[in-house]
Amino acid sequence: LIDVRSKRTKHSNVLFLLADDAGFESGTYLNKIVQTPNIDAFAKRSVIFNKNFVSVSSCSPSRAAILTGSPSHQNGMYGLHQAENHFNSFDNIESLPSLLRKNNIRTGLIGKKHVGPSEVFKFDYEETEEKHSINQVGRNITKIKLLVREFLNTTKNDPFFLMVAFHDPHRCGHVTPQYGPFCERWGSGEIGMGLIPDWHPIYYQWEQIQLPYYVQDTEPARRDIAAQYMTISRLDQGIGLVIRELQLAGKLNDTLIVYTSDNGPPFPSGRTNFYDPGMAVPLLISSPFHKQRWHQVSNVMTSQLDLVPTFLDWYGVSQSHNTNNLMSLTGKSLIPILDKEPSDTDFPVFGSHNFHEVTMSYPMRVVRTKRYKLIHNLNYQSMFPIDQDFYVSPTFQDLINRTISKMSIPWYKNLKSYYKRDEWELFDLKLDGSESINIANKKDYADILKDLQQKLWKWQVETNDPWRCAPHAVLEDKGEYKEMSGLKLF
Amino acid sequence: LIDVRSKRTKHSNVLFLLADDAGFESGTYLNKIVQTPNIDAFAKRSVIFNKNFVSVSSCSPSRAAILTGSPSHQNGMYGLHQAENHFNSFDNIESLPSLLRKNNIRTGLIGKKHVGPSEVFKFDYEETEEKHSINQVGRNITKIKLLVREFLNTTKNDPFFLMVAFHDPHRCGHVTPQYGPFCERWGSGEIGMGLIPDWHPIYYQWEQIQLPYYVQDTEPARRDIAAQYMTISRLDQGIGLVIRELQLAGKLNDTLIVYTSDNGPPFPSGRTNFYDPGMAVPLLISSPFHKQRWHQVSNVMTSQLDLVPTFLDWYGVSQSHNTNNLMSLTGKSLIPILDKEPSDTDFPVFGSHNFHEVTMSYPMRVVRTKRYKLIHNLNYQSMFPIDQDFYVSPTFQDLINRTISKMSIPWYKNLKSYYKRDEWELFDLKLDGSESINIANKKDYADILKDLQQKLWKWQVETNDPWRCAPHAVLEDKGEYKEMSGLKLF
Ligand SMILES: [Ca+2]
Ligand SMILES: [Ca+2]
Ligand SMILES: [Mg+2]
Ligand SMILES: [Mg+2]
Numbered sequence: 001l002i003d004v005r006s007k008r009t010k011h012s013n014v015l016f017l018l019a020d021d022a023g024f025e026s027g028t029y030l031n032k033i034v035q036t037p038n039i040d041a042f043a044k045r046s047v048i049f050n051k052n053f054v055s056v057s058s059c060s061p062s063r064a065a066i067l068t069g070s071p072s073h074q075n076g077m078y079g080l081h082q083a084e085n086h087f088n089s090f091d092n093i094e095s096l097p098s099l100l101r102k103n104n105i106r107t108g109l110i111g112k113k114h115v116g117p118s119e120v121f122k123f124d125y126e127e128t129e130e131k132h133s134i135n136q137v138g139r140n141i142t143k144i145k146l147l148v149r150e151f152l153n154t155t156k157n158d159p160f161f162l163m164v165a166f167h168d169p170h171r172c173g174h175v176t177p178q179y180g181p182f183c184e185r186w187g188s189g190e191i192g193m194g195l196i197p198d199w200h201p202i203y204y205q206w207e208q209i210q211l212p213y214y215v216q217d218t219e220p221a222r223r224d225i226a227a228q229y230m231t232i233s234r235l236d237q238g239i240g241l242v243i244r245e246l247q248l249a250g251k252l253n254d255t256l257i258v259y260t261s262d263n264g265p266p267f268p269s270g271r272t273n274f275y276d277p278g279m280a281v282p283l284l285i286s287s288p289f290h291k292q293r294w295h296q297v298s299n300v301m302t303s304q305l306d307l308v309p310t311f312l313d314w315y316g317v318s319q320s321h322n323t324n325n326l327m328s329l330t331g332k333s334l335i336p337i338l339d340k341e342p343s344d345t346d347f348p349v350f351g352s353h354n355f356h357e358v359t360m361s362y363p364m365r366v367v368r369t370k371r372y373k374l375i376h377n378l379n380y381q382s383m384f385p386i387d388q389d390f391y392v393s394p395t396f397q398d399l400i401n402r403t404i405s406k407m408s409i410p411w412y413k414n415l416k417s418y419y420k421r422d423e424w425e426l427f428d429l430k431l432d433g434s435e436s437i438n439i440a441n442k443k444d445y446a447d448i449l450k451d452l453q454q455k456l457w458k459w460q461v462e463t464n465d466p467w468r469c470a471p472h473a474v475l476e477d478k479g480e481y482k483e484m485s486g487l488k489l490f
Numbered sequence: 491l492i493d494v495r496s497k498r499t500k501h502s503n504v505l506f507l508l509a510d511d512a513g514f515e516s517g518t519y520l521n522k523i524v525q526t527p528n529i530d531a532f533a534k535r536s537v538i539f540n541k542n543f544v545s546v547s548s549c550s551p552s553r554a555a556i557l558t559g560s561p562s563h564q565n566g567m568y569g570l571h572q573a574e575n576h577f578n579s580f581d582n583i584e585s586l587p588s589l590l591r592k593n594n595i596r597t598g599l600i601g602k603k604h605v606g607p608s609e610v611f612k613f614d615y616e617e618t619e620e621k622h623s624i625n626q627v628g629r630n631i632t633k634i635k636l637l638v639r640e641f642l643n644t645t646k647n648d649p650f651f652l653m654v655a656f657h658d659p660h661r662c663g664h665v666t667p668q669y670g671p672f673c674e675r676w677g678s679g680e681i682g683m684g685l686i687p688d689w690h691p692i693y694y695q696w697e698q699i700q701l702p703y704y705v706q707d708t709e710p711a712r713r714d715i716a717a718q719y720m721t722i723s724r725l726d727q728g729i730g731l732v733i734r735e736l737q738l739a740g741k742l743n744d745t746l747i748v749y750t751s752d753n754g755p756p757f758p759s760g761r762t763n764f765y766d767p768g769m770a771v772p773l774l775i776s777s778p779f780h781k782q783r784w785h786q787v788s789n790v791m792t793s794q795l796d797l798v799p800t801f802l803d804w805y806g807v808s809q810s811h812n813t814n815n816l817m818s819l820t821g822k823s824l825i826p827i828l829d830k831e832p833s834d835t836d837f838p839v840f841g842s843h844n845f846h847e848v849t850m851s852y853p854m855r856v857v858r859t860k861r862y863k864l865i866h867n868l869n870y871q872s873m874f875p876i877d878q879d880f881y882v883s884p885t886f887q888d889l890i891n892r893t894i895s896k897m898s899i900p901w902y903k904n905l906k907s908y909y910k911r912d913e914w915e916l917f918d919l920k921l922d923g924s925e926s927i928n929i930a931n932k933k934d935y936a937d938i939l940k941d942l943q944q945k946l947w948k949w950q951v952e953t954n955d956p957w958r959c960a961p962h963a964v965l966e967d968k969g970e971y972k973e974m975s976g977l978k979l980f
Contacts, residue, residue: 076576078848084956086566086580354848358568359957359965361851361869379851381872383961391964466574467849471873474881475849 013255014311015246016163017239018066020059020112020138020170021271022261022282023212025232029282033210034229035202038240042259044295045286047338052283052302053349053368054263057271058356060114062262062304063165064089067096067121069308069329071352073465079355081116086358088116096308097123097161103317106158108151111138111165123163125151135186138167139231141238142198148242152249161311164242168235169228171266174389181394184230198241202233213434214269214277216411220398221267228265256314257286260304266390268399268411268418272356274366274375275435279351285310290338298337301370303349305331330463346370348452350459354467360385363467367456373427373435374452378470380423412436426452503745504801505736506653507729508556510549510602510628510660511761512751512772513702515722519772523700524719525692528730532749534785535776537828542773542792543839543858544753547761548846552752552794553655554579554605557586559798559819561842563955569845571606576848578606586798587613587651593807596648598641601628601655613653615641625676628657629721631728632688638732642739651801654732658725659718661756664879671884674720688731692723703924704759704767706901710888711757718755742778746804749774750794756880758889758901758908762846764856764865765925769841775800780828788827791860793839795821820953836860838942840949844957850875853957857946863917863925864942868960870913902926916942 026036028043055065056072064077068089072078076090089095097107101124108125112134115121127137127147136143144164151162172183179186179193187196206222209229215221239259246252264270264278271278283302286294312318313333330350336342351366362385363378377384390396402408403415412434426440426449439445460468469475516526518533545555546562554567558579562568566580579585587597591614598615602624605611617627617637626633634654641652663671669683670676677686696712699719705711729749736742754760754768761768773792776784802808803823820840826832841856852875853868880886892898893905902924916930916939929935950958959965 076574084566086578088576088578090576357956358844359853359960363849379869379872382869383871385961386964388964466847470849471875474876474878 012314013159013251014161014314015242015255015257016161016311017242017257017259018063018111018163018165019235019259019261020165020167021263021266022169022232022235023265023270023277023280024282025169025229025265026236026282028284031210033204033208034232036232036236038236038243039259039284042239042243042257042286043284045291046257046259046284046295047286047290047293048295048297049283049285049302049334050297050299051345051370052260052281053279053304053351054261054281055303055305055349055351056353057263057273057278057351058353059262060085060087061353061355063113064115064121066262066304066307067115068093069096069305069331071305071330071350071463071465072354073352073460073467074463077115079358079360081114084358085355087355089120091117091120093120095121096311097121099312099317100161100315103315104159105315105317106155106160108155108160108162109165110144110147110151110162112167113165125154128165134167135172135183138165138170139183139234140187140196141234141241142196144238145198145241145245148245149249152245152251159315166235166238168238169231169265171389171393173394174392180227180230181224182227182231184227184234187234196234199234199237202230204229212267212277213412214275215267215395216399216409218398218402218410220394224267224394253288255288256311257284258307258310259284260307266387266393267395268413269435271390272353272360272362272385272387274351274353274364274373276373276429276433279366279368285334285338287314287335287338293338293340296341298341298345299370300334300337300342300345301347301349301368302334302337303331303351305329305350306334307331310334330459348455350456352460352463352465356385356387360387363470365456365460365465365467367452367459369452371428371430372448372452373425373429374440374449374456375425376453376456377421377423377425378467380421381471383419384421424449424453502804503649503741504651504804505732505745505747506651506801507732507747507749508553508601508653508655509725509749509751510655510657511753511756512659512722512725513755513760513767513770514772515659515719515755516726516772518774521700523694523698524722526722526726528726528733529749529774532729532733532747532776533774536747536749536774536785537776537780537783538785538787539773539775539792539824540787540789541835541860542750542771543769543794543841544751544771545793545795545839545841546843547753547763547768547841548843549752550575550577550604551843551845553603554611556752556794556797557605557611558583559586559795559821561795561820561840561953561955562844563842563950563957564953567605569848569850571604574848575845577845579610581607581610583610585611586801587611589802589807590651590805593805594649595805595807596645596650598645598650598652599655600634600637600641600653602657603655615644618655624657625662625673628655628660629673629724630677630686631724631731632686634728635688635731635735638735639739642735642741649805651805656725656728658728659721659755661879661883663884664882670717670720671714672717672721674717674724677724686724689724689727692720694719702757702767703902704765705757705885706889706899708888708892708900710884714757714884744778746778746801747774747776748797748800750797756877756883757885758903759925761880762843762850762852762875762877764841764843764854764863766863766919766923769856769858775824775828777804777825777828783828783830786831788831788835789860790824790827790832790835791837791839791858792824792827793821793841795819795840796824797821800824820949838945840946842950842953842955846875846877850877853960855946855950855955855957857942857949859942861918861920862938862942863915863919864930864939864946865915866943866946867911867913867915868957870911871961873909874911914939914943 060081113128173181424440550571603618662673759765914930
C-alpha cells in the first residue's frame with residue numbers, strides 16, 4: 001500500500017542538521033564577522049536557498065511542522081511543549097519518522113526534541129533532553145559527535161534518517177545566566193564552565209559585531225549579539241564534527257544533508273514574529289548526486305513545510321491516502337531544484353502562529369511572496385506578547401529601560417508600535433525591506449491586499465484552520481450549519 | 491504512607507451526580523415552572539447549598555478541577571479536551587480516582603468524561619463517550635440506570651466511588667439540531683426521535699417559562715428555555731432512577747450522595763463567564779449519617795474545589811505529601827457543615843478560566859465573597875469570545891439579529907458591553923445582584939478593591955498560576971530572576 005523506495009534511492013540516507021533560533025549569522029549568508037568555516041565549507045557542497053521561511057517562528061510548533069509537513073493549526077502543536085505550556089500534536093497524526101520506519105528506514109534523533117506526544121514522534125534511536133541535560137545533547141559537540149558515531153555504527157548498511165538538533169544558538173539567560181545569555185561560556189574551559197574537548201571557543205568583541213537592522217545600536221544589545229556569535233561558532237564546529245563522522249562512516253556519497261533552523265533569532269522582530277527576522281531562516285541542501293548546482297544560490301521561495309515532501313521524494317516514499325493520517329500536504333519537494341533552478345520561483349509561502357508560551361495567545365497568519373507580505377494578527381486588539389527568555393534578555397531589558405526613562409533609542413521601531421499591531425499588516429518588501437510601513441490601507445495596494453487575503457483564506461480552508469473565523473465570529477461547521485465568517489458587529 | 495480509612499467510614503460509598511450546564515432550574519432552587527420532583531425529593535434528604543460556585547465555567551476544565559481539587563491553571567486542563575481543542579491535564583497530576591484506587595475504593599464513571607489524559611483520569615469502571623455515543627451514556631436514562639445497576643452488582647460489598655455524569659441539559663443544536671437545541675426531543679418517542687423507555691417527557695410552553703434576569707425577554711429566547719426545561723426534566727428523572735438503583739442495591743444507608751453541575755447554563759452571562767449565572771451552581775449533599783440537617787439550607791460559601799477534600803474526608807483518606815502529586819489543595823471539606831452550620835460562613839471562593847475552545851483565549855481570575863465579586867479580565871483589550879454552541883443558539887442569534895437590525899432588546903445588557911469588558915470588574919452584590927455596575931473605579935470601594943486584589947494575588951501565587959503577570963509583563967521565576975509583575979509601559 002505504501003510505495004517501496006525506488007531503485008535509484010535504495011541506499012540513500014538523510015542527515016538533517018537543525019539549529020535552534022539561528023538566523024543568517026554565517027559567512028555563507030554574508031555575515032563578515034562571525035566565523036563559520038564549517039558551514040561555509042558545507043555550503044560549497046550545497047544549494048544555498050536564499051528565500052526560505054519557517055511556517056511558524058516558535059520552537060515546538062516549528063519542529064512539529066517540520067516533522068509532519070503540516071502547519072501548527074493543523075497538527076495540533078499550537079505552542080511550546082514543555083512544562084506549563086504542555087502543547088502536543090494530535091494523537092492521530094502520522095509523523096515523518098513514523099512513516100519512514102514503516103518503510104524500513106532507520107530513524108535517529110540526537111539533541112533537542114521538544115515535541116510530543118511520544119507515540120507520534122518516535123525515532124528508533126533517541127538521545128534527547130528527555131534522557132539527558134539539554135546542554136549535553138544540544139551544545140556539547142563532543143558528546144554529539146560520539147552519539148552520531150554510535151548511531152552510524154549501529155545502523156550499519158540500512159538506510160537512515162538522522163536528525164541532529166543542536167540547542168545552539170538558543171538563549172539560556174532565563175535558566176542558567178551564570179553561563180552567559182546564550183550559554184556561550186558553558187564548556188569553554190573558563191573557570192567553572194567545564195570543557196568541551198572538541199570546541200575551540202571564539203570570542204567576539206561587542207564593538208565589532210555586524211549589527212542587523214532590527215536590533216538597536218546600543219552596547220547591551222551589541223554585547224548580546226557578541227555572545228550569540230560565540231555560540232554560533234560552537235554550532236558551526238559541531239556541524240563540522242558531525243559531517244566528518246558521516247564521512248568516516250563512508251556515507252558522504254549517498255546521504256542528503258540538510259541544514260536549517262527552527263526559527264529566527266531571539267531579537268526584536270525575530271523569534272515569535274512573522275517579520276522576516278523571525279520567519280526567514282537559512283537552508284542548505286547538499287546532495288551527492290547533484291553536484292552541478294553545488295555552491296549555487298536558489299531564489300525559489302521555499303518553506304519548512306517543503307521538507308517532508310522533499311525527504312519523501314528523496315527516499316522514493318509516497319504518502320498513501322489509505323493507510324496513514326499524514327494529512328494531504330501543501331508543501332513541495334525541493335529535490336528538482338537541486339537539478340536546476342525552475343523558471344517560476346515565486347511560490348507563495350504560508351505561516352500559522354498560535355502560541356509560543358500558553359500564556360501568549362497571539363494567533364497570526366501570514367502569506368509571503370517575493371515582493372509582498374501579508375500578516376493577519378487575529379488578537380490585534382491586545383498587545384503583542386513577549387516571551388520569557390527574550391523579555392529578560394539584555395537586548396529587551398535595554399529597550400524597556402530606555403523607554404521608561406524616555407531616552408532615545410537608536411532603533412528602527414519603538415516599543416509602543418511593537419506591542420500594538422494592526423489587524424492586517426501589508427508590506428511591499430521591494431520598497432520596504434525592513435517591513436516598517438504598513439500599506440494595508442493604501443488604495444494603490446487594494447488589489448494586492450485582496451489577492452493575498454484570498455490566497456491566505458484558501459490555504460486556511462485547505463488546511464482546516466480552526467481559527468479561520470477569528471476574531472470576529474466563530475467557526476461552526478458541524479451539523480447543518482455552514483461556516484460563519486467575519487461577522488463584525490461593532 | 492497513605493492513611494487507611496477509619497473504622498467509622500469503613501463501608502462508606504459516594505454517588506456523585508454531575509449535570510452538564512445545569513443552573514438553578516429546579517423546584518429546590520425556587521423555579522416554579524420546571525418540574526423536578528426527583529431532585530426535590532432528594533433535596534429533602536440533603537443539605538441545600540445556596541452559595542456554591544464552580545472554579546471555572548467550562549466543561550473539561552471544571553471536571554478536571556472537580557476531580558483534582560485544583561484550579562485550571564494548576565492542573566493543566568486549560569480548556570476543552572476534545573478535537574482541535576486538545577487540552578489535557580499534566581501527566582504527573584494525581585487525580586481523585588487514582589488516589590481512591592490506591593486506597594482500595596472501587597471507582598466508576600458512567601456518562602460524560604471529557605477529561606484526559608487517560609493515565610491521569612482512570613476509573614476502574616468506565617462507560618463514557620469514549621466507548622459509546624454521548625447521548626446513549628449521557629441522556630438515555632434507561633441505559634444509564636442499567637449501567638449503574640451493572641456497576642453496583644459487580645462492586646458487591648467493596649467501598650465505591652461512582653460518578654454519574656449526565657450530558658443533560660447541555661446544548662446539542664450545533665451538532666444534531668434535528669433533536670432540538672438541547673436534544674430535548676431525542677428519545678421522546680416522537681417520530682424519528684427514538685424512545686427512552688423510562689422517560690416520561692414533559693413539554694413546556696414558551697409563554698410559561700420563568701425568565702431569568704440574564705436572558706432577553708423574546709420569543710426565540712423563551713422557546714430556547716422551554717427546550718432546556720424539557721431536558722432538565724429528563725435529567726431529573728434520571729437522577730430518580732439512579733438513586734432508586736442505589737436503594738435497590740441496599741446502599742442508600744451508607745452512601746454519600748452529591749449533586750451538582752460542572753458550570754452554569756449556556757445563556758448570556760452563563761457558561762464561560764464568571765458572572766453568577768455562569769459561576770453559581772446547585773449543590774446538594776446527602777449523608778445518611780447526618781439526618782439532622784436534611785432539607786436545611788446552608789449559606790456557607792463553597793467551591794467545587796471543596797469536593798475533593800470533602801470526598802477524602804468522607805472516606806478518611808488523607809493526602810500524603812510524600813507519595814503523590816496531588817498538589818497541596820486550597821479547598822475545604824464540607825462534611826462538618828453536614829453536622830451544623832458554622833458561625834463563619836463567608837469564605838472567599840476563587841476561580842480561574844483560561845480557555846473554553848482553544849481559539850477562545852480569554853483568561854480571567856475571580857474572587858467572590860458573599861457581598862463582593864472581583865473579576866480580572868487578562869485579555870480585556872480583546873473582545874470576549876463566544877463559544878460555538880452558544881453562538882449558533884436561538885438565544886444568541888436573536889441577540890445578534892436584533893443588534894444588527896438596531897431593534898431594541900428587552901435585555902439587561904447590550905452586546906457591545908458584553909463583548910468589551912474592563913480589565914477589573916468589581917460588583918457589590920448586595921446592591922447589584924445582576925452584576926451590572928462595575929465599581930472598580932469608585933473611590934468608596936478602593937479599600938475593597940485592594941483587599942480583593944491581594945486575596946486573589948495570594949491565591950494565584952499559592953496555586954502557581956502561570957498567568958499571574960499577564961497581561962502587562964511576563965512571569966519569570968527560573969534561575970536567578972525574580973518574578974516580574976505588572977509592568978505597564980503604556
Ligand atoms: Ca527555536
Ligand atoms: Ca458543561
Ligand atoms: Mg524555545
Ligand atoms: Mg461543552
